[in-house]
Amino acid sequence: MTNEILVELHNVGVAFSAQRRLSANNRFWALEDVSVTLRRGERLGVIGRNGAGKSTLLRVIAGILTPDRGTVRRGVVSCQLLSLALGFTPHLSGRDNAVLSGLMLGLRRRDIVQRLPAIHEFSELGDFFEQPIAAYSSGMMMRLAFSVAIQVEPDVLLIDEVLAVGDAEFQQKSGAALRARMGEGHTVVLVSHDENQIATLCDRVLWVEHGKSVLEGDRDDVFAAYHRDLHLVGAAA
Amino acid sequence: MRQHLIELVLFSTYAELRAERSRSYLGLIWWVVDPLMQFGVWWLVMDVILHTAGPGYLPSLLIGLTLWQWMKSCMIHGGYAIWSNLNLVRQVQLPPLVFPIVAMLSDTVKFFYILAVLLVILWCSGYPPNLAYFGLLPLFIVAFLLSAGIGFMIAALVPLLPDLRFVIEQVLNVVMYLSGVVFLLSNVPSPLREILALNPIAVIMDAARGVLMHGLWPNWVGLTKATLISLVACAIGVWVVGRLASRYPKLAT
Numbered sequence: 001m002t003n004e005i006l007v008e009l010h011n012v013g014v015a016f017s018a019q020r021r022l023s024a025n026n027r028f029w030a031l032e033d034v035s036v037t038l039r040r041g042e043r044l045g046v047i048g049r050n051g052a053g054k055s056t057l058l059r060v061i062a063g064i065l066t067p068d069r070g071t072v073r074r075g076v077v078s079c080q081l082l083s084l085a086l087g088f089t090p091h092l093s094g095r096d097n098a099v100l101s102g103l104m105l106g107l108r109r110r111d112i113v114q115r116l117p118a119i120h121e122f123s124e125l126g127d128f129f130e131q132p133i134a135a136y137s138s139g140m141m142m143r144l145a146f147s148v149a150i151q152v153e154p155d156v157l158l159i160d161e162v163l164a165v166g167d168a169e170f171q172q173k174s175g176a177a178l179r180a181r182m183g184e185g186h187t188v189v190l191v192s193h194d195e196n197q198i199a200t201l202c203d204r205v206l207w208v209e210h211g212k213s214v215l216e217g218d219r220d221d222v223f224a225a226y227h228r229d230l231h232l233v234g235a236a237a
Numbered sequence: 238m239r240q241h242l243i244e245l246v247l248f249s250t251y252a253e254l255r256a257e258r259s260r261s262y263l264g265l266i267w268w269v270v271d272p273l274m275q276f277g278v279w280w281l282v283m284d285v286i287l288h289t290a291g292p293g294y295l296p297s298l299l300i301g302l303t304l305w306q307w308m309k310s311c312m313i314h315g316g317y318a319i320w321s322n323l324n325l326v327r328q329v330q331l332p333p334l335v336f337p338i339v340a341m342l343s344d345t346v347k348f349f350y351i352l353a354v355l356l357v358i359l360w361c362s363g364y365p366p367n368l369a370y371f372g373l374l375p376l377f378i379v380a381f382l383l384s385a386g387i388g389f390m391i392a393a394l395v396p397l398l399p400d401l402r403f404v405i406e407q408v409l410n411v412v413m414y415l416s417g418v419v420f421l422l423s424n425v426p427s428p429l430r431e432i433l434a435l436n437p438i439a440v441i442m443d444a445a446r447g448v449l450m451h452g453l454w455p456n457w458v459g460l461t462k463a464t465l466i467s468l469v470a471c472a473i474g475v476w477v478v479g480r481l482a483s484r485y486p487k488l489a490t
Contacts, residue, residue: 059327
């Protein structure tokens, strides 16, 4: 890990429209005040209760959402949210969908074509790879989706609860592939409710609550504070 | 980055056409049969029932409808493209203009199939190919730019105001009747004719008929004016989409 800062958020807030209106009024704040710094090679876990704003935060880092207040400073780096089945079209074959989804995930076409044999093999789809995905079971669809997504190699990989998909066997395989990817020295931001996963895979943790960053720092320190808070809230209830 | 976007646009266009072909039993035959059926309806009403079709009217009508259907579908499909892809807009960082451009390109590919049928009909009806056909290229480019400009403007607004969809088709129907699609500009009495001739779509229709039926080169002055209007429409469309782009990922479904 180096000290090179890839992405820096200062007091970032993001508001969504509660109703569809031309004016920008009538908004609620999904993120209110989050600050975080991401350095090259760092594996940052994001924890917090449901509705804390974790997924919104990932989309801000990915550049999908523009903050309504605060600042985002991003170096010349690609930040990609690991989305499954991006752009999948039912009447196209698994092969065509793999190319389309790979392009949506930021890969060049020649790179995807080069990786198609690996995608085919990893997805275990056999001859179904050439069939329209409308004929796939949901498990097959997820296998293809994951096999494409795991090929993406951005500077910053953003993962939102997508650690294992498909049946038990494929879950093990996909989980292992993702863990291997995270262990290759890539910069990763991982959102998960599974504390064990974050504890195993991340060096640093950001705790977000009600759209605000509560604590950011060493994994053990943040978990200790988070558990204390959970305990206090549980006792008060 | 730019090359990646070009690859994405081209492959998405291929994917859209391929998916559309697979959605029906007869596939791409419908791309041609559908407009042919529409021609048939107009022929039935204007020629067989109303007897209003004079000599040369039917080929004029076919040319007008072919071009208008292409332009209208670019405006409508392109105009709804960001709205119908909001799920993707929320998941991936892409310039929103990618979606209307893909829709417009796939409509343009379909247009060339229909154009081929139109040309065969014209050749069989005594309107042979001529040198002025080279004038069709700038004509089609202007028609595409104009449709794209209007489509981008619609695309910018529909995600924020989906109710516009209920109005747009009716407005475009009015535009069709004011653009010389189903009648010849030369049949309109003055001064209305001069006013209608300011409409770039009417200029395009008139020029296309001149080329395909009479071997006349387009009126370059009129076409230059139409080009300028189209470029301004495109610039406004691109600007509005750019201004509103940050709001699309925040919209509710």
